[in-house]
Amino acid sequence: MGTDKKRKVDLLLVIQDASSRVQYRNMIEDMELNVHVCMADCGSTAIEKIAENDFGCLVLDSILPDMPAKNILAAAREDSKSIIPSVVFTTEPNETDRLKLLEAGVSDFISKDECTPELLRISILYALIRNEYSKSQQNYEQALVLLKHKSVIELAICKEKQELKEANSKLHFMAMHDALTSLPNRLMLLEHLDHSLQYAKRNRTKLAVLYIDLDRFKLVNDSLGHDIGDQVLLSVVHRIKGQVRRSDILARVGGDEFVLLIDKVKGNKEIEIITQKINRALAKPIVLDDEAIYMSASIGVDILEKNHQSAEMLIKRAAKAMYQAKTNGRNDYVIYSEDLITSTVSELSLNQKLHNALKNNELELYYQPKVNSVTFEVEGAEALLRWINPSHGESPSVFIPIAEESNLILDIGQLVMEQACEQLARWKHTIFQDLTLSVNVSSRQFIRKKVIDVCQNCISQSDIDPRLLELEVTERVVFESVNANRSDFSKLKDLGLSISIDDFGTGFSSLSYLKNFPFDVIKIDGSFIRDLPSDRYSKAIISSILHMTEGLGLKAIAECVENKSQFEHLRDAGCNSIQGFYFSKPLPVSEFELWVQKHQQLVDYKRKVLPNNMLQPATQSLRFQ
Numbered sequence: 001m002g003t004d005k006k007r008k009v010d011l012l013l014v015i016q017d018a019s020s021r022v023q024y025r026n027m028i029e030d031m032e033l034n035v036h037v038c039m040a041d042c043g044s045t046a047i048e049k050i051a052e053n054d055f056g057c058l059v060l061d062s063i064l065p066d067m068p069a070k071n072i073l074a075a076a077r078e079d080s081k082s083i084i085p086s087v088v089f090t091t092e093p094n095e096t097d098r099l100k101l102l103e104a105g106v107s108d109f110i111s112k113d114e115c116t117p118e119l120l121r122i123s124i125l126y127a128l129i130r131n132e133y134s135k136s137q138q139n140y141e142q143a144l145v146l147l148k149h150k151s152v153i154e155l156a157i158c159k160e161k162q163e164l165k166e167a168n169s170k171l172h173f174m175a176m177h178d179a180l181t182s183l184p185n186r187l188m189l190l191e192h193l194d195h196s197l198q199y200a201k202r203n204r205t206k207l208a209v210l211y212i213d214l215d216r217f218k219l220v221n222d223s224l225g226h227d228i229g230d231q232v233l234l235s236v237v238h239r240i241k242g243q244v245r246r247s248d249i250l251a252r253v254g255g256d257e258f259v260l261l262i263d264k265v266k267g268n269k270e271i272e273i274i275t276q277k278i279n280r281a282l283a284k285p286i287v288l289d290d291e292a293i294y295m296s297a298s299i300g301v302d303i304l305e306k307n308h309q310s311a312e313m314l315i316k317r318a319a320k321a322m323y324q325a326k327t328n329g330r331n332d333y334v335i336y337s338e339d340l341i342t343s344t345v346s347e348l349s350l351n352q353k354l355h356n357a358l359k360n361n362e363l364e365l366y367y368q369p370k371v372n373s374v375t376f377e378v379e380g381a382e383a384l385l386r387w388i389n390p391s392h393g394e395s396p397s398v399f400i401p402i403a404e405e406s407n408l409i410l411d412i413g414q415l416v417m418e419q420a421c422e423q424l425a426r427w428k429h430t431i432f433q434d435l436t437l438s439v440n441v442s443s444r445q446f447i448r449k450k451v452i453d454v455c456q457n458c459i460s461q462s463d464i465d466p467r468l469l470e471l472e473v474t475e476r477v478v479f480e481s482v483n484a485n486r487s488d489f490s491k492l493k494d495l496g497l498s499i500s501i502d503d504f505g506t507g508f509s510s511l512s513y514l515k516n517f518p519f520d521v522i523k524i525d526g527s528f529i530r531d532l533p534s535d536r537y538s539k540a541i542i543s544s545i546l547h548m549t550e551g552l553g554l555k556a557i558a559e560c561v562e563n564k565s566q567f568e569h570l571r572d573a574g575c576n577s578i579q580g581f582y583f584s585k586p587l588p589v590s591e592f593e594l595w596v597q598k599h600q601q602l603v604d605y606k607r608k609v610l611p612n613n614m615l616q617p618a619t620q621s622l623r624f625q
Contacts, residue, residue: 008036009128010053014046014060014072015039015089024059024120031121033128043067047075050084056131057124058086062109073106085127089115107187114218114255116226122179133171140164178252180230181237189251189259193311196263200304208271210260211300211318212240212278215330217256220293231288236295239281244274259315265303268335275299275333296331298322303335327401351402357387358411364388365419366586367437369596370557370579373571376603378596380436382472382579383420384586385412404444413445414454421462423589424469431600432593438470438500446473452491459495466496470521474502493518500557504545514552522549524575526560533569546574 011028015021018041025037038053040046043064049055050072058076062069069088076084088109107130108123140161176188184192193209200207214236221229233256240258241250249261265271278297285292300322302314309317321336328334357363367381385396403409420439427433445451451471459466471492492499500521514522524545528538542558549556558570561580570578584595 008034009056009131011035011037011057011059011124012046012049012053012055013037013039014041014043014058014064016041016061016065027117027120028059028124031117031124033121033124035124035128043072046072047079050076051079055084057127058084059120059124060086060088062088062090069106085130087120087123087127114221118226126175126179129171130175133175136164136171181234181252183237183258184249184251186251186253189249189253189261189315190311192249192251193261193314196261197304197309197311197314200263205263206265206267206303208262208265208301208303209314209318210262210271210275210333211315211322212258212260212297213254213299213322213326214256215296215298215326217295224288224291224293228288228291228293232286232293232295235286236282239284240278243277243281253315259318268303271301271303271335272333275301279331279333298325298330299333300325301333301335350399351408354387354399354403354408358408358415362388363412363415364588365416365423366588367592368579368586369584369592369599370436370438370577371583371599373567373576373578376599376606378435378599379577380438380468380470381592382438382440382586383416383423384440385416386586404442407444409442409444410450413442413450416440417454417458421458421464421469424464425462428464432596434468435596436468436470436498438472440472440502443474446488452488452495455492455495455497467498470498470500472500472502472523489517514548514554519554521555521557524556524558526580529558529560529562529566529570529580532566539569539573542570542575543573550574 013021013025013028015024021039021041025039028035028037035057038049038055040049043066046058046060046064050058055076058073060069060072064072069086073084073086076086085107088106089112090109107127110119110123176185176191177183178185196207199205217229217232220232237250237252237258240260244250244260244262247263251259251261253259262271262274278299282295282297285294287293300318300320302309302317302321304314317336321334325332325334364386365383366386367383369378370380370382371377372379385400387396387399400409403412416439420437424437427435441451445454455469455471459469489499498520499518500523501517501519502523503525504522522545524542528541531538532542533539546556555577556575557577557579558575559579561567561570561578561582563582566580567578567582583599584592587595
């Protein structure tokens with residue numbers, strides 16, 4: 001007897017942009033998932049279609065022109081009396097986006113920047129499996145009724161029941177476990193956590209939820225590929241499980257995010273020991289295809305004590321603590337406290353104010369001079385961003401990390417480059433025309449491939465000599481760009497720019513970087529300057545850096561020079577370029593120009609009244625306050 005083709009499952013695709021909608025429809029239809037794709041361009045249209053059709057899956061943007069995704073999901077739940085499995089697209093999900101999606105009950109979400117056909121296919125497949133699992137439960141119950149009333153086919157029904165149970169068991173496992181690692185997924189984690197909460201409350205014991213997020217895992221996927229990324233994840237899972245008890249539950253709740261549930265916790269000290277063991281295990285290199293990969297994790301912890309939190313609340317609070325650990329510098333753990341609520345709200349408020357500052361032109365460049373230690377000539381300046389607003393102008397050390405996390409640093413980085421190039425253009429045909437100007441560039445600008453286009457456009461529009469523009473990158477930028485963006489540095493050099501490596505010697509220094517990257521300047525970090533000339537270790541390190549730069553034909557500059565003894569030691573050691581409060585703090589452009597003019601007048605005067613060999617000892621008198 002022939003069989004009919006299995007009816008296609010209806011899938012609703014809700015995306016505002018028409019071209020993206022067609023692109024994703026074609027992508028989904030090519031996956032051969034036996035689905036019929038319906039489309040909508042806004043939330044209200046989607047709700048109407050959901051009321052008229054029995055959809056097995058929703059794929060939608062997190063934000064639509066008339067409403068957010070959570071409103072559509074709420075309406076869908078009300079119409080169908082059940083949750084329709086959903087996949088939500090997000091763009092660089094931050095903490096707030098992630099928490100809102102979790103609260104809305106989304107089964108999976110994907111960053112648009114990381115979306116591949118295979119990743120989308122897996123997410124949709126899981127949604128369809130969950131839908132089928134729900135239907136199979138109904139079929140199973142109907143089979144039991146038939147078994148009671150149709151004794152003549154008892155054996156056949158028993159066989160069908162067994163097959164159905166086996167299929168049901170497979171579907172249940174797939175619906176409740178992660179495909180790559182076979183770890184419990186979020187749904188199964190919530191079940192375990194509910195049971196553990198009930199036990200802990202009955203027996204007055206503590207339990208802990210650890211939210212583990214791998215640091216910079218995206219760099220592994222971007223530079224080495226997703227196959228290597230999957231192997232790294234499997235190795236990470238093996239290492240984490242090796243540091244905890246067999247009774248502890250480890251679940252995968254995102255691409256590089258895991259939740260560890262630990263019952264019967266004695267206190268914070270035990271959690272500290274566990275987190276340290278996990279990060280020590282992850283710190284050992286993972287060697288794949290002769291490539292040594294180093295991983296670390298940011299861990300957020302929430303401990304159930306006397307309060308009666310829900311399972312979702314525990315996970316949410318642990319996630320907030322994890323984000324704080326990332327803010328603290330990664331490779332760290334933070335235990336949730338009520339203070340984090342205030343901190344999170346403050347960061348969100350600051351982020352909004354920073355958006356407004358960018359729109360209202362409240363961000364301005366200040367200039368700190370760089371002075372030749374032998375001739376005392378002003379060679380150039382570093383352009384440093386300041387937030388000019390008396391009511392809430394925060395320090396760069398506060399608002400720059402916020403900008404990095406929210407990707408606002410891309411717009412800020414472009415603004416800084418535009419202002420710097422415009423200033424160089426204004427200095428043309430003036431006494432400042434030979435000054436070089438250095439601009440700081442963040443790792444996020446390299447990762448998002450924005451640096452080359454921004455530099456090229458700004459240089460072209462301002463019509464400046466690119467040799468006067470210097471890009472300052474930190475060692476961390478170089479470390480994160482070794483595989484992904486190595487060629488970008490050569491392209492920047494081809495534009496005629498100089499490249500300076502900032503904070504040299506503070507964490508990732510490698511002589512291979514100096515060999516393989518086209519640097520022009522090494523900037524000695526201020527941490528080595530602070531204790532000069534008394535600290536022999538700082539003196540030895542600075543001496544080594546200066547000898548190395550001389551041998552490689554590079555220029556060295558010392559930053560954060562604050563007093564005469566530091567200046568004289570650096571000058572005598574052979575460091576010919578100095579920057580710091582010893583000469584001047586960062587100044588607005590008008591004050592900087594006045595400072596340079598008066599400083600040069602002092603230099604010219606000293607040259608006239610003093611013998612040539614007497615200029616250097618008069619250092620202190622050449623300062624201008």
